[in-house]
Amino acid sequence: KQIHSSMRILKYILLLLLLLSVAFVVFVATQQSYYKVIRSKEIKISKDIVYNLVSDSTSLIDWNPWEKDEAVFKNVKLVSGDTILQKISLSGEKNESFMRFQKTKKGTLISWELKGNLDFELKLLSILQGGIENVLGDKLEDGLNNIDNYLVKELNTYNIKVHGIVKKHATNYIQQIDTCSFADFQKVSKKMLQNMIAFVEKNDIAIIGSPFITHQTWDKKAKTTIFSMCVPVEEEILTTSGSEISGGHFDDFLAVKTTLTGDYSHNIEAWNKTINYINKKKLIKDTEGLNIEVYKISLPKERKPSKWVTEIYIPVKKRVYIPKPKPTEVQEVVGTSETSTKNTTK
Incomplete structure (x- = not known):
């Protein structure tokens, strides 16, 4: 009887855990899907250089805050030197990315806005980490810091x-x-x-x-x-x-x-x-x-x-050396003309 009672209690516990798990999954799934996160950072590099790096798809590897297989970037619209609109796929969900570049006295202010819909995994991370700001917001900060570190360190290290x-x-x-x-x-x-x-x-x-x-x-x-x-x-x-x-x-x-x-x-x-x-x-x-x-x-x-x-x-052209002419030699001639002085014997 004691064993049977223990088994019954264990079943109730497992059933309770299952119900809690289902309830938690339902809770996660019913969380708001739409989100918008914004982060900004001032970088002490000229606006053109910052924009050229970020707009160049081949340079993505140098600052992308996500791992290679976690996110896919696609440039949709480029406003020269000003704005970059991208589509970013995160876990299969398409998100919109806006990056704006503003000239400042010290360099460039980048504002990065990311918006879209969360999948279940991101909803779960959002709950566990205290909100989507702490999940995707941190990623945007990492990306901006990567741009800053890459440009400031790499561009200021040079020799001529x-x-x-x-x-x-x-x-x-x-x-x-x-x-x-x-x-x-x-x-x-x-x-x-x-x-x-x-x-x-x-x-x-x-x-x-x-x-x-x-x-x-x-x-x-x-x-x-x-x-x-x-x-x-x-x-x-x-x-x-x-x-x-x-x-x-x-x-x-x-x-x-x-x-x-x-x-x-x-x-x-x-x-x-x-x-x-x-x-x-x-x-x-x-x-x-x-x-x-x-x-x-x-x-x-x-x-x-x-x-x-x-x-x-x-x-450059070859140097052409022209030798300087030697100075003209002036010879003193002692003549026997009429004006010459002669010695005579008396």
């Missing part, structure tokens, strides 16, 4: 070294020409580089060095540049007329070389230091030569900008 005059050796290459604004250069050149890599792989073309850029124009007033994305190849390539990709070649030339280690945003400073060196040494720029930037270390192999290495080559 001017090496002086070197010989840039003759090179065959293939190129794609485009025009863009200074602000869009990184994004446009990155896509072009991917296009070039795909072209050489498709056509079994051997690459013999690092990709590089040649600037044909650099308009400071309009803030635009016409440039070629180039990949060095072993043999000179001939392409059909009208093709996006064309072949090119340059011969050996002298250039002042500078190495920038760090993010490409310091490129203008590196160029200015190179030009200052040329002026200081009283060198003459070769205006008919190619201004070249070689991406020795860059995306996609290296994600950290502080470790990127860019080499700059500005062509």
Whole structure:
């Protein structure tokens, strides 16, 4: 009888636990699904740089607060330099993300708003962690902190070294020409580089060095540049007329070389230091030569900008030394003219 009574009590306990579990599941499931969470953070980096990082889908890995398989981001609408609208899938549920960028005295204020409907898992986490603000709100804060840490640390770590005059050796290459604004250069050149890599792989073309850029124009007033994305190849390539990709070649030339280690945003400073060196040494720029930037270390192999290495080559003319003429020798001639003084013997 005692055993039977104990079994009955155990059954009641299990039934009670089952009922409580069902009640808890029902309680969780009936919680409000719709939510909206907002977080903001000021980052001491210029607005354009912050916006370019966040709007570039290939940079998502550098600041995404969710694990790779937890969330899927898709850019829906981009308002240049101002707003990014995204669709974010969390556990199968679609959510809307708004990121707004506002210029401040110290840098940029990012406001990140996330809204949508909670699935059962997020409702459960919300209850266990004291509200959705503590679940998704913390995620937004993590993402903003990731952006801050990435940009401030990575962009402020750089070094510029001017090496002086070197010989840039003759090179065959293939190129794609485009025009863009200074602000869009990184994004446009990155896509072009991917296009070039795909072209050489498709056509079994051997690459013999690092990709590089040649600037044909650099308009400071309009803030635009016409440039070629180039990949060095072993043999000179001939392409059909009208093709996006064309072949090119340059011969050996002298250039002042500078190495920038760090993010490409310091490129203008590196160029200015190179030009200052040329002026200081009283060198003459070769205006008919190619201004070249070689991406020795860059995306996609290296994600950290502080470790990127860019080499700059500005062509200069050979010095021509003209020997100074020797001073004219003035010879004193002692003549025997009538005015000469002679000794006579009396």
